[in-house]
Amino acid sequence: MEFWRRRRERLRERGPSGLGLLPWLLMGLGALSHLLGGEAPNPWIGGLGLLAFNTLYIAVVLRAFVPRARETRLTRWLLGGLAALTFGLAIGYGREWLLLFPLLGLAVGAVVRRGRTLFRVTFPLVAGAGAVTFWRDGWDSFGVVYGTFVSVMVTAAILALNDTVRQLRETREELARTAVERERLRFSRDLHDLLGHTLSVVVVKSEAARRLAPHDLDAALAQVADIESVGRQALTEIREAVTGYREGSLAAELDRARDALSSAGVEPVVRRSGPLLEPAAETLFGWVVRESVTNAVRHSGASRCVVEMSGTDGRARLTVTDDGRGGGHGPGAAAPVADGPGSGLRGLRERLAAAGGTLEAGPVPGGGFRVVAELPVEAAAPGPDAGDVRAGRC
Incomplete structure (x- = not known):
């Protein structure tokens, strides 16, 4: 049980990964069935295109969850290749192949998560998908267009929110570390000032008691009593400094x-x-x-x-x-x-x-x-x- 609890905590800290988007490739089974049924023209070209689509999709979504890789030019080129291949297969085959557009939307949302770039990419993509699907399948393909738009926006929103939560968590941890460092600095200053003064007084009064003892025992004992009083006061002040409530008069x-x-x-x-x-x-x-x-x-x-x-x-x-x-x-x-x-x-x-x-x-x-x-x-x-x-x- 402890092992699984720690594993869940590590996974929660790491956040989502590209593996969560891979099961959506099952939407491409319709295109595969179309090929195996012998109804698709040029099945070898379609098969190679479907294999290339799956490969590019996997590469893009896995790189999308690595911050450094997501911002590179290679990821953008892979996403552009995936988009071009999706439009080519949808135009050439239609029917079940139109379901590749929502998969493209998932990849776009994972890579382009926020900002104006997201809107500049999403609306041309949805408009192009709508033109192709209406041309190939008429109004019956409206669900594909809607699914493409939703897949882009929902994926981008969820992943952007996850990024924000992760940044807030990191900020909270940094603030906690800063608070601990400030408290250590405060305590070290208070401890230095308290002990430096108190020990100086103890040393001075001890020297006075040593000098007075051979000649005036009562005065020496008074100095010793003062040392005891200073020590007790120092103990009280140190306790108050530790709790952070000390206000000097x-x-x-x-x-x-x-x-x-x-x-x-x-x-x-x-x-x-x-x-x-x-x-x-x-x-x-x-x-x-x-x-x-x-x-x-x-x-x-x-x-x-x-x-x-x-x-x-x-x-x-x-x-x-x-x-x-x-x-x-x-x-x-x-x-x-x-x-x-x-x-x-x-x-x-x-x-x-x-x-x-x-x-x-x-x-x-x-x-x-x-x-x-x-x-x-x-x-x-x-x-x-x-x-x-x-x-x-x-």
Whole structure:
């Protein structure tokens, strides 16, 4: 049962083939009976013509279901030869031989499936078939003309619809692959930003606890408690990032940034003004604060870091500036992180660009490193001007 189920699925994916049009050759049995009955003149010519017709028909319909072969000039020549042979046999013999016209219609519909070419071919074919059949058999042959027209149009419609369904299936699969790739990229960015910041804070607080332990055990234990709190918060954020529902709060990120900078011995300064932000904009700016502060803590060797929010009703700006090694000297400088392949500030540039924003990062003349992020925002009431917030106030 499993074998047959898989076979049916493979056949469904492949779609129809030219083999489905071969049984219609049984319509030519009337012409064969006419030959064998001894009523047809020049039976040898008729027999060779019928054999050639069957051969050309099989070749055309099989090539019609191979996309590359269907569009070639050889297929068109074979179809033209089949049409010429059909008209010749119908004119020469009439009667049962007129049923070759519907077979020709099947071949035409299989090869010429859509567009203006289909109509340019169909109407001359039907008109020619009608002229020959009326001449040979009178009004009794109207069914042959109608059958020729229907065979062309129905075959073309069914096969064109099948092509459309196949293209839609391929498009759906491509969209699914694109969605998976985008989700992987989103998760990799979130995981980098989450773990990079969290591990940096853990390292800084661990170093602080190690330094304080010989002199002030209570302060060292407070640092250890902070490490536990940071770890628990990181677990929660990673779970939320995996499910795709994480929305960062800029105020919370500023609190974390202040705490991380203070623990690393860097003076935090926060200035916030400008319009209120939408949740999506706050989330993006929160990621910028997290990544920039993480880089400042890990790489810059700075003594002071300034985080400034400003903007107008149409555009908001976030600037993070430190006074560390902005020139990228040494293995821990901030500049290489900004150009890191596929992570860090490069990932943030892509996020902000997708939202219509920009991100610039680079050394500051005279020393230090600056990250500037901008986003378009809708008009809203201006937020409170916090002024300068230093050393633990945000």
